[in-house]
Amino acid sequence: MPTNLASGADYDTVGQKRWVWPGFALPGVVWLSLLFLVPFYAIFAIAMGRIDPLLSRPVPEWNPFYWDATVFARVLADLFGGQLGTVALRTVAYVFVASALCLLIGYPVAYFVSRKAGRWRWLWLMLILAPFWINYLMRMMSWVNLLSPDGQVNQFLSIFGVTAVPDWLAGHHFVVILGLVYGYIPFFILPLFAALDRIDDATLEAARDLGASNSQTFWRVTWPLSRNGVLGGLVIIMLPMFGDYYTPNLLSGSPRTRMIGNTIDQFINQTTSQGAVGAALTIVLMIFVAGLMLYYLFSINRATAESRR
């Protein structure tokens, strides 16, 4: 038991022994090493491992000196000029269109609630936060129901005499993209709301006092000040969108709308013995999103460093 000697070299400013703080961190660090770092490494060990000839299942190779890139090379070849290339291009297209729509719809919403909602601001805030409390799968399931052949969407259309409708859930690009927008837009709006909310009114008043019009104030003050919120929001939604497989599966299930996530899900969850291909595809996915991950990593790190005094 250390005594109250806050000055000795073995003690820090609150009088704890030097080993105390690493000791506090130890369980968490060990946990994350064993259940995050090692599993992360296992993706590489499996992708670059061998295939057991008898059981035809992948065998991990933990030593990088013996890594065998056969499977990985096959996946890369497929990526450049095979089926997988189409899937990857489609994934990128879906993610970009869906993100652009999120920006287009989400910016006015976040702007209104943070700066213009007035007296009822708390109510609007509750309403835009509500989707956070509702499970993603429930939200998707609701759309499956609405879009089914005898669902409410078709009932609604038939009021106007529109009966020649397609099967909405049979593999339409726009249905999957709308599903992605619907699913992820709340996660875009919230960080943007926070960024817009932080802008000091005095800054905008200063712009007005100096003679800026409404639109000049917006484009030359508000928009630049909210740019970090926009970037943060886009990164937050693009990361899970790139790895999504459940949205296209629920809203279409057709190979026409397959994304990278669907191929990973297929090789890991639905077929046994194809773990190596699944692992290699996961590495490909990570290469796709590495930039986003790093941007996000350093922005969180910066944010927490700033909150430190």
Add this chain to the structure above:
Amino acid sequence: MRNQWNKPRALVLVTGLYVLWSLIPVAIAVQFSFNDGRSRSTWQGFSTQWYVGEPADAASVLYDPSLRSALSQSLILAILTMLVATPVGVALAVGLARWKGRGAKPSNFLMLFPLVTPEIVMGVALFLVFDNLYDFVPFGTWAQFLGHVTFSISFVVIIVRGRLFAIGRDYEEAAMDLGASPWEAMRRVLLPLLAPALLASFAIVFALSIDDFVISQFLVGSAESVTIPVRLYSGARLAPPPSLNALATVLMVITIGAIVVAGLAYKYLGKRFGGGDDSALETVGRFEI
């Protein structure tokens, strides 16, 4: 001062339409969980048969074996995760905030990495490691529990850390000037000051775990380890009866309960001890996907 009387009509319209679009589909799903009939698109009157109906009339959440087991699996997993991830995360937050040694920086990055890793990558990683290296851990509850704790720890650290920085070290130092030992100062000063963040962490980890789909699905074992979100996923396209809507509604009510507890804890306990900050909401919103 700008003209306050010039109402931004277009913005109100866009926001109003957005809110309707984002909530009406879910409201309809909830409505049909109370339908007095098998249809999920034709309203046949109000009934609670899909929640508590006897098995002879309806496969209700209470009596249908697969729905009931999904509910209990989700609850068990969320409670276990909450009880383990919160203490480990709080200790890690305290340790990382004060440890100045050589390992502190890498440990900090190790903690941040799960936050920025897409869930599918974590799902694949955990699946492969339990399949090939830690094969003494069976798929199902145990693997899911380990996975859920792994993605929850970092959230706890982020929540607690904000509060730690806000508190600073002055109170502990004051307690020791008054004769408390360092351990006493921690137990009797720091811990009570951290209480709101602690309670908020419990509730948020509970909500994160019970809402999780990807990790639960990758680590699912036998039918008993199917959670509510996994059950919703596998049932949604098979023309399910309204009992699936009822199950989803139950999940929604549980999640809202947990979030309300978190919010209240943070707000009121935070006020009582001073220095409660409103950014907790934002923190959670930022990272909860």
